[in-house]
Amino acid sequence: MSITINGAAAPLPDDPRVSLLDYLREHRHLHGTKKGCDQGACGACTVLVDGERILSCLALAVQYEGRSVTTIEGLGDGGALHPVQQAFIEHDGLQCGYCTPGQICSAVGMAEEVRRGVPSYVTPDLAAEAVRLDHDELRERMSGNLCRCSAYNGIVAAIREGLAEAVR
Numbered sequence: 337m338s339i340t341i342n343g344a345a346a347p348l349p350d351d352p353r354v355s356l357l358d359y360l361r362e363h364r365h366l367h368g369t370k371k372g373c374d375q376g377a378c379g380a381c382t383v384l385v386d387g388e389r390i391l392s393c394l395a396l397a398v399q400y401e402g403r404s405v406t407t408i409e410g411l412g413d414g415g416a417l418h419p420v421q422q423a424f425i426e427h428d429g430l431q432c433g434y435c436t437p438g439q440i441c442s443a444v445g446m447a448e449e450v451r452r453g454v455p456s457y458v459t460p461d462l463a464a465e466a467v468r469l470d471h472d473e474l475r476e477r478m479s480g481n482l483c484r485c486s487a488y489n490g491i492v493a494a495i496r497e498g499l500a501e502a503v504r
Contacts, residue, residue, distance in 0.1 A: 339400050341366070342410025352398045356390075357381045359397035360407060368408035368437045372482075379481030382438035382445070383407050389445025391480075408437035411444065420444055420498030429494035431485035439481045443495045446477045469499070 338345045341364060349359050357374075360366045360383070372380030374393050381393040384406040411418040420440050423429065430436040450469050455462045458476045467473065474492060483491060 337398075337401050339397065339402070340404040342405070342407060348398050348401055352396065354397050355393055356383070356395040356397045356400060356405070357392035360392060360405070366407050366409055369441075370434055370437060372435070372438075377482075378435070378438075379442060380435050380438040382442045382481060384441055384445050387445065387448050389442050406441070408441055411440065418444065418498070420495065423494040423498035424491070427490045427494040427497065429487060429490040431483075431487045435481060435483045435485075439478070439483070439491055439495075442478060442481045443499060446474075446495075447499045449477070 337348045339348055340346070341360070346364060349363055354363070357369060357371055360369050361371065369383055369392060370380040371393065372378035374381075376391045376394040379391065381391055382389050383392045384390075385395075385400055386404050387406075408421075411421060417425075418440070420443050424436060424440060429439070450467050450473075453465050453467055455464075455467060456473060456476045458472050459467055469477075471492070474495060478491070478495065
């Protein structure tokens with residue numbers, strides 16, 4: 337029984353009650369994923385499972401046996417930052433940086449949702465095959481990721497630039 341984390345197989349924890357968040361931080365020593373509220377309300381613990389964003393504090397590690405988990409540490413490619421990571425630096429999309437890993441993972445997962453045409457609460461045409469990622473659509477889709485420092489303008493600018501090619 338194993339789980340793939342950032343491309344490498346890892347054994348599942350012996351205790352089936354361990355959350356995916358605690359498994360990543362305490363067992364795999366991947367501290368990029370943050371523990372914020374531990375109730376699924378802040379988004380600091382957002383990771384990707386098979387490309388879809390999830391809140392790792394609300395998931396048990398054993399639920400993801402045989403699946404692929406990507407954390408902030410696994411987003412880059414061969415030592416290079418992911419475009420969204422680079423854009424966060426260039427657009428000052430962070431202040432204290434605590435929410436940043438969750439924001440970035442959420443944005444990458446959001447891009448895949450947009451590519452698939454998954455509507456949000458503010459999508460004007462639910463039957464449309466394509467979703468336009470305008471200002472309101474982006475803000476709605478990222479609303480589950482909170483930033484207590486209020487770096488939202490930089491976050492939105494960074495996501496727009498970092499995903500410019502991904503959502504076309």
